[in-house]
Amino acid sequence: MIRTGYLRWEIEAADGRSEADRRAHEVVLRARPTYRTVRIQGAMQEEAAERFVRGEAAYAAVLQAVERPGAEVEVRVPDVGPHVFRYTSSDREKNLGFWVAKLHREVEAFAHEVVRVAGGFPRLVIANPALRAGYAKLVEHETFRVIEGKSVPEPTREDEAMILDAAAFAQGVPELVAAQLVRDVVEPREFDEFSRDDRITIRNGTRIFRISRKPHALIEVWKADTYTGEARLCVVFQDPGMPPSDEVVMKYLLAKHQPDLLWKVGVRFPAPTGRFDAPVPRRWHPA
Known part of the structure; x- marks a missing residue:
């Protein structure tokens, strides 16, 4: 498990024969949220404001949210991936340098995709380019740990939500x-x-x-x-x-x-x- 802001991810990595090309191998990378559902208590006003700015709701939604300050927002977090790339046995056995460079490029691309998806939840991931670049490095590090067998992903919790208090966001909780x-x-x-x-x-x-x-x-x-x-x-x-x-x-x-x-x-x-x-x-x- 690795975190990007308030979101937790379980990283999966699989390596097997390609269905499309039997001569090739296929690596599949995927990130699943540890908790499928995140409930943010007291965040209805922020949620309505974000939807209004994006053009997804009228200003009436903002006014209604002001009248219900204690309402709860539920966020569903999707899987990221699968990120798939192929290689041949000769790549790995006879041209190890090429294989390692390719693996690093693909894992890096996958890590940035995870952070991009996480960034779609601005209240759960700090909106800062430097931090997000750092989060991508963390996801990349965890992905290699999974590939090396040093980390094992847990099942996604579909039956239980992670609860966050919106009031705590402004009280130093990021630290x-x-x-x-x-x-x-x-x-x-x-x-x-x-x-x-x-x-x-x-x-x-x-x-x-x-x-x-x-x-x-x-x-x-x-x-x-x-x-x-x-x-x-x-x-x-x-x-x-x-x-x-x-x-x-x-x-x-x-x-x-x-x-x-x-x-x-x-x-x-x-x-x-x-x-x-x-x-x-x-x-x-x-x-």
């Missing part, structure tokens, strides 16, 4: 949703550190990255062999209003999967001083 997203993305040990210390510590290669939840905080970089400070990196995203926990997720994915890119794009400041004081798993300690 709570972002914090829950951290739980879905990182390892249990890392989330434990995030919960207790408001930071995540990651070792990748010869470096240890420490990412703080404080807004726009610098990333501490330590040498993994000596536990001495190497630098502090400033990484600024396009959206200055991004929830701090969303920043943590974006920086985490870079440190985990693209550390060289993080080192390249980050503006470097003097190294952190003092000793590396975080409790580190035994396997991290130098011999």
